[in-house]
Amino acid sequence: MNHLYRIASCLLCALLIAALAGCAITAPFVHLKPDYTDLPTDALRAVAEQVESAVQRGDREPEIADRDGVVISSQRVKQAIRMRAARAEILNDFRDTGYARENRNGLIKLLHSKEYRQNTTKRERDRYAMVVYNENRDRWAIYEGIIEASNYASRVLPAVQETFFIARLNHLSEGHKYEDETGGLAVKDR
Numbered sequence: 001m002n003h004l005y006r007i008a009s010c011l012l013c014a015l016l017i018a019a020l021a022g023c024a025i026t027a028p029f030v031h032l033k034p035d036y037t038d039l040p041t042d043a044l045r046a047v048a049e050q051v052e053s054a055v056q057r058g059d060r061e062p063e064i065a066d067r068d069g070v071v072i073s074s075q076r077v078k079q080a081i082r083m084r085a086a087r088a089e090i091l092n093d094f095r096d097t098g099y100a101r102e103n104r105n106g107l108i109k110l111l112h113s114k115e116y117r118q119n120t121t122k123r124e125r126d127r128y129a130m131v132v133y134n135e136n137r138d139r140w141a142i143y144e145g146i147i148e149a150s151n152y153a154s155r156v157l158p159a160v161q162e163t164f165f166i167a168r169l170n171h172l173s174e175g176h177k178y179e180d181e182t183g184g185l186a187v188k189d190r
Contacts, residue, residue: 034159038152043068044160048167051142055084056092056171071149080141083134091135094128095176101185102168102178106143106161107136111177139164 047070054062060082064072091108094100099116101109110132120128143160146152169178172188180186
């Protein structure tokens with residue numbers, strides 16, 4: 001019993017320290033419904049479309065202007081766009097394998113399966129994992145960078161993620177996988 005008390009005390013202490021340090025503590029299994037109330041949705045959609053178009057073109061220095069309160073010109077966001085554009089061809093090649101899926105939360109997911117393990121080498125799997133990790137890191141930088149630079153409340157994050165997901169769907173090639181409205185797997189057709 002004393003052992004359980006120590007574990008609970010340590011956990012509580014760690015949470016308190018994280019909260020005092022300003023860390024955001026989120027539950028990864030909680031998915032909030034996107035709230036577009038305080039967002040200029042048309043402007044955000046236009047910016048997301050411009051970003052995803054630039055990324056797919058491999059344009060590392062796109063001219064995307066801030067629009068109606070959506071600030072895209074921060075260094076953090078520009079650098080993330082640059083990095084995503086630089087890896088676009090590699091990411092599209094990976095999507096072509098069928099082992100990746102665009103998730104509604106605005107991130108890309110590696111689809112681990114028996115077939116994936118059988119048809120790829122360890123080196124390829126390591127490379128794909130690094131590509132997915134870096135892509136998701138830069139997507140987060142864009143989402144959080146827009147929210148921070150635009151002075152939006154953090155509760156709009158799911159709306160920003162969904163807006164970029166929808167814009168990205170327009171740029172998927174035939175056969176690329178994505179998450180449908182029910183959470184299932186869908187395949188893009190032209």
